[in-house]
Amino acid sequence: MSLVKESREELNLIPQVMHSLINACVGMFASAYHQAENKKQNLLRTDILTEQFKRLLLRHIRTHKSTSDYAESLNISPAYLNEAVKLTTGFTVGFWIQQATITEAKRLLYTTDTTVKEIAYLLGFTDHAYFSRYFSNAAGHSPTEFRLTHRK
Known part of the structure; x- marks a missing residue:
């Protein structure tokens, strides 16, 4: 038991x-x-500012092209924004703006039949020749070459 x-x-x-x-x-x-x-x-203030900048960048890539545009939206100086972003990511605000612009341009070139001139205007460039130089310098080839190479 x-x-x-x-x-x-x-x-x-x-x-x-x-x-x-x-x-x-x-x-x-x-x-x-x-x-x-x-x-x-x-979280550090620089981390918070960088996160806010990146959100703004995604929303305003077609209209905001300078560090001062984003700094104004965040109510801080362009120098402080640049310092915060560089400290957090290792790259300047200008680098991130360029990368986002080129990525959006590539997306439009690849997925649409929109002309290079129209894409330039869509991305906020008033001079399509300047856009072509800007794209070529950043991507290593012209927008037309990119489209021809990647849409085969």
Whole structure:
């Protein structure tokens, strides 16, 4: 009978063990959440500005072409924006603007039949010849060459 008595006692312990395990899991999840929240609060001002700049860049790539355009939107000086972005990413605001512009131009060249001149105007360039030089310098070949090469 002692075996039966021991089995009953073990069965009575199962809910207590389960309760302890659940409490341990909840504690681990709470600790992980607390650490994640602390990391959010400890973000540097430069990280926050860089994130805000990148969001603005995606929204305004067709209209904003200079560091001062974005700095004005963020209510800071162009020098401070450039310093913050360079500190966070290793690259200047101008680099990111150029990369976003070229990426959008490539997307339009690849996916549409829009002329190079029209793409230049869509991207905020008033002179399509300047856009072609800008694209060529950044991409290593002209917009027309890019289209011909990649749309075969």
